[in-house]
Amino acid sequence: MVHTMNEQTTQSNDTIPSYQVDQFQGLIAKLFQCCQERMQYQSDRFKLPDAELRCLQLFAHERYLTPKGIAHKMNVVKSRVTKIIDGMVRRKLIQRVKDPEDSRITLLSLTPKGQDKLNEINYFLESIHLEVLSQMAPEQRKAVLSNLEVLKASMEAVKELMV
Amino acid sequence: MVHTMNEQTTQSNDTIPSYQVDQFQGLIAKLFQCCQERMQYQSDRFKLPDAELRCLQLFAHERYLTPKGIAHKMNVVKSRVTKIIDGMVRRKLIQRVKDPEDSRITLLSLTPKGQDKLNEINYFLESIHLEVLSQMAPEQRKAVLSNLEVLKASMEAVKELMV
DNA sequence: GCATATGGTTCACACTATGAATGAACAAAC
DNA sequence: GTTTGTTCATTCATAGTGTGAACCATATGC
Numbered sequence: 001m002v003h004t005m006n007e008q009t010t011q012s013n014d015t016i017p018s019y020q021v022d023q024f025q026g027l028i029a030k031l032f033q034c035c036q037e038r039m040q041y042q043s044d045r046f047k048l049p050d051a052e053l054r055c056l057q058l059f060a061h062e063r064y065l066t067p068k069g070i071a072h073k074m075n076v077v078k079s080r081v082t083k084i085i086d087g088m089v090r091r092k093l094i095q096r097v098k099d100p101e102d103s104r105i106t107l108l109s110l111t112p113k114g115q116d117k118l119n120e121i122n123y124f125l126e127s128i129h130l131e132v133l134s135q136m137a138p139e140q141r142k143a144v145l146s147n148l149e150v151l152k153a154s155m156e157a158v159k160e161l162m163v
Numbered sequence: 164m165v166h167t168m169n170e171q172t173t174q175s176n177d178t179i180p181s182y183q184v185d186q187f188q189g190l191i192a193k194l195f196q197c198c199q200e201r202m203q204y205q206s207d208r209f210k211l212p213d214a215e216l217r218c219l220q221l222f223a224h225e226r227y228l229t230p231k232g233i234a235h236k237m238n239v240v241k242s243r244v245t246k247i248i249d250g251m252v253r254r255k256l257i258q259r260v261k262d263p264e265d266s267r268i269t270l271l272s273l274t275p276k277g278q279d280k281l282n283e284i285n286y287f288l289e290s291i292h293l294e295v296l297s298q299m300a301p302e303q304r305k306a307v308l309s310n311l312e313v314l315k316a317s318m319e320a321v322k323e324l325m326v
Numbered sequence: 327g328c329a330t331a332t333g334g335t336t337c338a339c340a341c342t343a344t345g346a347a348t349g350a351a352c353a354a355a356c
Numbered sequence: 357g358t359t360t361g362t363t364c365a366t367t368c369a370t371a372g373t374g375t376g377a378a379c380c381a382t383a384t385g386c
Contacts, residue, residue, distance in 0.1 A: 018295050020308060025292050028310045032198040034318045035191065041325050049372060067334065080374055082335055087372095104268050104333045104382045128321065129188050133179050135317035145183060147310035148190045154298035155197045158291065212341060230365060243343055245366055250341095266362045267351045327376075331384075352363080 038128065046121060051084050056093060056110075056118050064107045067100075093117060096151075201291065211254075211286060214247050217279050219256060219273075227270045229262075256280055 011113065043050045051074075058065060058073050067085060070080045088094045093114035099105035110118065133141055180316055206213045213236075221228060221236055230248060234241040247272065251257045256277035262268040273281065 003373085016293060016304070020287060020296060021292050022219070023308055024296055024311075025288065027308070027315055030315050031311070031318065034315075034322055035195040035198075037322065038325065051373065057323050064170055068332090077375060078334065079336080079376075086335095086370085098283065102333090102383070103197070106334070114178065123166065125182060127190065127253065129184050129191070129326070130179060131321045131324070132314075132317045133183060133187055135320050136313060140313060141179070141183065143306070144310045145186055147307045148187075148194070148314070150299060150303060151295075151307050151311070152197075153191050154295045157298050159197055159200065159292045161294070162201065162291070214342065239342085240344055242345075242363070242367080246342085249366095265352070269365070300376090303365090327385100329384100329386085331382100333382085334380085336379075337377085339375080339377105340373100341375105342371100344364090344367085344369105344371085348365100348367075350366100353361085353368085355360080 009052050042121070042124070045124070046117065048117075049087065051080075052088050052091070052093070053121065055088065056083075057113065057121065059094070059110050059114070059118060060122060064109050066105055066107060068105075070108070088114070165265065167269070205284070205287070208287070209280065211280075212250065214243075215251050215254070215256070216284065217252065218244075218247050218282065222257075222273050222281060224283060227272050229268050229270060231268075233271070251277070 019024065039050055039053075043053060046053060048056070054074060056071060058070060059069055062069075065073075067081045069076055070085075071081045074084075076083070085096070089096060093112055094108050097107045097109065099107050136144060182321075197313075202216075203214055206216060209216060211219070217237060218233060228236075230241055230244045233248075234244045237244070248257065248259070252259060255274055257271050258274055260270045260272065262270050295303060299307060
């Protein structure tokens with residue numbers, strides 16, 4: 001972006017007051033910080049390094065995962081995944097099995113202990129998000145959610161330029 | 164939290180549909196990821212480690228800072244700050260001076276080069292936030308901002324419990 | 327069979343972060 | 357005016373996050 005971005009904004013041709021930009025910047029910074037602190041807290045609470053925690057959550061939707069797939073989903077290089085997997089295997093959260101069809105591939109799956117940990121984490125996450133939502137009145141909640149959708153769309157549109 | 168949190172939600176006594184919780188969880192995750200990717204991008208773009216970049220921005224509001232003050236603002240331990248400062252001094256972005264009043268404390272201030280870098284970064288940040296806002300229609304924008312305020316308040320209220 | 331793609335691991339490196347120990351400088355108290 | 361305790365900063369050991377290059381084993385395509 002930036003090279004294209006600096007010259008002119010794209011959509012609306014009305015000017016945006018700078019106090020709105022400041023307000024927005026502050027809000028985003030604050031929300032981002034909240035999320036980071038939650039991650040920190042989770043890591044402490046579940047006694048798992050952040051990366052292992054995030055990796056564990058990938059198994060919520062998939063029964064089997066490969067290092068390659070994990071690398072893609074987590075957006076890290078494969079050597080990094082090897083390390084994360086090592087840690088989780090050492091903690092007996094997941095197990096490695098060779099793919100019978102293609103023995104280059106290792107299949108990862110949760111151990112019972114890993115499944116328990118995942119359930120714990122998901123329960124925590126749900127309850128924390130529920131708690132945040134329950135701070136708002138029902139109508140307010142709807143408004144917040146739909147405006148977040150708008151924000152998400154806008155941020156993703158801009159992200160495309162940021163390469 | 165959690166111990167108190169599990170039993171019952173606090174404010175509204177109406178039930179929150181689980182699809183709303185899911186939606187919310189997804190939105191937050193996505194926004195968080197966007198912010199992280201922006202950080203990454205910034206770090207690459209300005210050829211500065213993330214921590215130094217964040218530290219540099221503290222000088223936007225303050226002419227002089229101490230390691231202790233930075234540790235507090237950045238929410239890290241002071242030994243970590245020493246390292247960050249070392250890097251920034253090596254890059255000639257900031258300089259160390261002894262406080263004439265109390266020679267235990269070191270005063271940090273931007274070099275001209277550091278000031279330039281900071282200006283660059285601030286310009287970038289403003290333009291990116293402006294770009295996001297300009298994706299929305301004026302009325303939409305107002306709505307998003309005010310709903311973000313609500314969200315911020317809710318998240319901070321919950322954060323208090325998360326100790 | 328042989329070249330080559332692919333999947334995974336190992337290794338060396340750099341950044342983020344903490345906590346314990348150390349040393350220098352100040353502030354009082356005796 | 358030395359001792360005692362406090363505060364500020366640094367150093368060091370340790371752990372976690374992440375990359376990229378080199379490597380090995382296993383497929384797959386001529």
